[in-house]
Amino acid sequence: MMKKICFSFLFLFTVVSTVTAQQAVVQNVFGDVEVQKAGQSTWTPVSLNAALSEGDKISTGYQSSVQLAFEDNSVVTVKPLTQFTIHRFKQDGSKVTTNLNVKIGEIRAKVAKGPDFVTDFSVTTPTGVVSVRGTEKSVDVGDQGTDVETHEGQVQNENQQGDVTGVDQGQTSNTPGPNEDPSSGIESRHEQSLSDMTTNVGLTDEEKEFIQDNTDVISDPGTIEGGGVPDFFDEILNDFESSEDNYDPQNR
Amino acid sequence: MKRILILSLFLATFGLSSMVVQADTTYYRVLADQKTTTWADASRVITIFKGRENQLTEYASQMSYLVQEGVVDANHQPSAETTLRKGDLAKLVFRALRLKGGVMTHVLKPWMGDTKRYSLKECIYLGIMQPAPDSGLVSGTELISVLKRMTEYQEGQLS
Numbered sequence: 001m002m003k004k005i006c007f008s009f010l011f012l013f014t015v016v017s018t019v020t021a022q023q024a025v026v027q028n029v030f031g032d033v034e035v036q037k038a039g040q041s042t043w044t045p046v047s048l049n050a051a052l053s054e055g056d057k058i059s060t061g062y063q064s065s066v067q068l069a070f071e072d073n074s075v076v077t078v079k080p081l082t083q084f085t086i087h088r089f090k091q092d093g094s095k096v097t098t099n100l101n102v103k104i105g106e107i108r109a110k111v112a113k114g115p116d117f118v119t120d121f122s123v124t125t126p127t128g129v130v131s132v133r134g135t136e137k138s139v140d141v142g143d144q145g146t147d148v149e150t151h152e153g154q155v156q157n158e159n160q161q162g163d164v165t166g167v168d169q170g171q172t173s174n175t176p177g178p179n180e181d182p183s184s185g186i187e188s189r190h191e192q193s194l195s196d197m198t199t200n201v202g203l204t205d206e207e208k209e210f211i212q213d214n215t216d217v218i219s220d221p222g223t224i225e226g227g228g229v230p231d232f233f234d235e236i237l238n239d240f241e242s243s244e245d246n247y248d249p250q251n252r
Numbered sequence: 253m254k255r256i257l258i259l260s261l262f263l264a265t266f267g268l269s270s271m272v273v274q275a276d277t278t279y280y281r282v283l284a285d286q287k288t289t290t291w292a293d294a295s296r297v298i299t300i301f302k303g304r305e306n307q308l309t310e311y312a313s314q315m316s317y318l319v320q321e322g323v324v325d326a327n328h329q330p331s332a333e334t335t336l337r338k339g340d341l342a343k344l345v346f347r348a349l350r351l352k353g354g355v356m357t358h359v360l361k362p363w364m365g366d367t368k369r370y371s372l373k374e375c376i377y378l379g380i381m382q383p384a385p386d387s388g389l390v391s392g393t394e395l396i397s398v399l400k401r402m403t404e405y406q407e408g409q410l411s
Contacts, residue, residue: 032276034276043278043281059277060277061276061277062280062300064277081400083281083284104393106400142393143382143393143398144382
């Protein structure tokens, strides 16, 4: 019985001791940079050579930046007006897992390649997850969604729907935010009005097909290929305009 | 001599330390959580962009500075609590960056001055703002992103 307990303790000790929390050291600070240590509510200015660990939050001000050197030799440059959390930074055996949660702003990460360890480096943004292995990338989070630029190697960009796209060296990729891309709203309203047109005026299949095929150019009919606009198109527009004049939101 | 040394030591310890500007990013953290913003936020952000935030801390002083700079019209100064719309922000950005605009801006300028509609179109064209109607509201995240891109534009880094 005693032997079993001893073995259990030994096993637990081994498992716990292999997962070690890592630290990042502040290499350069420029301007207003603050940190909120994990479990604390106050924000304090970041100082040179300060150690940051899992759960710490960083915030940079206008024209301010900070460079962090992680224990696995990865270097992260935090650009001005950025807010992010070191969500995970742990070593489990030969695997180093780093996850940064960027709320807003831009970071540039140079992820270390090592012969002795495997790096799982990812950046979570409001629109998805960007993961890399041994490369250099920039992640910019703002009202445009998330921009990813690969400076070296390859990056995998996964959006909230689980769609994964590879971003090769020198390429950039954008993942629009769910409610932050106003143009998508405009397009959907445009498509809705086209749908209203087809339902309201009782079009034939051929006419419906024509409208669907020319959705992009319908606001500028002069650009439609094939020598101009079919005659029925003017009739459709006229009918639609008159139906819009008689539009009554109460009876819709 | 001893007194002078003690006084110097005192000044070096307390006098100089009080001159060190404390890092403060509170405003940006609060702003990032705001669903909508006001004219107070816009005037503060444009004042930050102009590098005058430390001198001009009140809304009234920021607005009079922005009027003086030609960013805000003297006869149109909304209250600090007025909700900020994309067209208003675009006009402030257009003027703060001293943009020239396109043909329509030049055509309409003699009669209408800088319009919200064409200021926004220009800001969208330059990549400073995202495509949206000029009556749309501005979130805190958007205002921070616009400040970032204004700076990048001025430094010639905006791609």
